[in-house]
Amino acid sequence: MGVSSVLPLAICESNHVIGPTFEIEVVESEPGTRLVVRGEIDIQSAPQLDEALSNTAGDAVVLDLSDVTFIDSSGLRVLVMARTRIDSSGRSLVLCASADSAVVRTIRLAGLTSDFEVVPNVDDLS
Amino acid sequence: MRHSEHHLQGDITAPARSRRLLEAWAVGHSRRHEMVLALSELVANAVVHAGTEIRERGVSIHFEESDSCVRVSVHHPGRAFTPVIRHGHSGLALVAGSVDRWGIDQQGPSVEVWFEIDESAVL
Numbered sequence: 001m002g003v004s005s006v007l008p009l010a011i012c013e014s015n016h017v018i019g020p021t022f023e024i025e026v027v028e029s030e031p032g033t034r035l036v037v038r039g040e041i042d043i044q045s046a047p048q049l050d051e052a053l054s055n056t057a058g059d060a061v062v063l064d065l066s067d068v069t070f071i072d073s074s075g076l077r078v079l080v081m082a083r084t085r086i087d088s089s090g091r092s093l094v095l096c097a098s099a100d101s102a103v104v105r106t107i108r109l110a111g112l113t114s115d116f117e118v119v120p121n122v123d124d125l126s
Numbered sequence: 127m128r129h130s131e132h133h134l135q136g137d138i139t140a141p142a143r144s145r146r147l148l149e150a151w152a153v154g155h156s157r158r159h160e161m162v163l164a165l166s167e168l169v170a171n172a173v174v175h176a177g178t179e180i181r182e183r184g185v186s187i188h189f190e191e192s193d194s195c196v197r198v199s200v201h202h203p204g205r206a207f208t209p210v211i212r213h214g215h216s217g218l219a220l221v222a223g224s225v226d227r228w229g230i231d232q233q234g235p236s237v238e239v240w241f242e243i244d245e246s247a248v249l
Contacts, residue, residue: 040142042141043138043141043170044142070162070163072141072163072166072167073167073216073220074170074217076215106163106220109163110214110215110220110223112215
């Protein structure tokens with residue numbers, strides 16, 4: 001386990017969260033960065049995910065989306081761009097999310113199933 | 127016929143606000159995920175491509191449930207547009223893949239973008 005930091009985003013109005021609750025935990029470890037994302041990915045939060053993915057290091061990037069409750073087309077666009085970028089530098093990107101999760105259902109709807117390596121649990125990674 | 131209508135500020139928090147409202151309204155619907163995704167995409171489209179009119183006057187969302195289907199619509203000032211779906215993960219492609227019917231209509235000075243999900247899908 002390496003360096004860990006949390007980037008929260010939540011907009012509050014009268015103590016009610018009105019924006020997507022969103023948080024990224026960055027864990028620098030071997031063989032590369034692991035990002036643990038929680039909450040909803042939409043036009044408000046996708047730029048933060050894009051920035052976090054752009055700053056990853058190491059040969060393998062693990063994006064843990066197990067606790068993501070929603071992703072829209074702007075989030076999918078960030079994932080597609082990240083995969084292209086990471087692939088072209090000879091590194092790998094693996095997503096973690098269960099088969100019935102919002103993320104996997106939306107990836108399936110978009111016809112992107114074959115574009116990503118998805119494992120159900122972080123523990124499944126060797 | 128169950129009906130609900132809401133007005134949202136035309137900013138980037140509007141998609142999340144619209145999701146909370148439809149999630150609460152469509153509790154128990156077997157295709158709630160698809161419905162909420164489609165609405166979020168339509169609201170995001172409206173605010174991302176918004177002119178000053180949308181930012182000033184906001185976006186209205188309507189939910190209607192009849193015996194045959196759920197109809198969700200997004201209304202905002204502007205002109206109807208011809209949808210162009212560039213790739214499978216574009217917002218409108220996700221809408222088209224999530225619902226049974228959808229469309230764009232001009233209603234006076236406003237645009238209505240709507241979709242329907244058949245009730246036969248309700249558990």
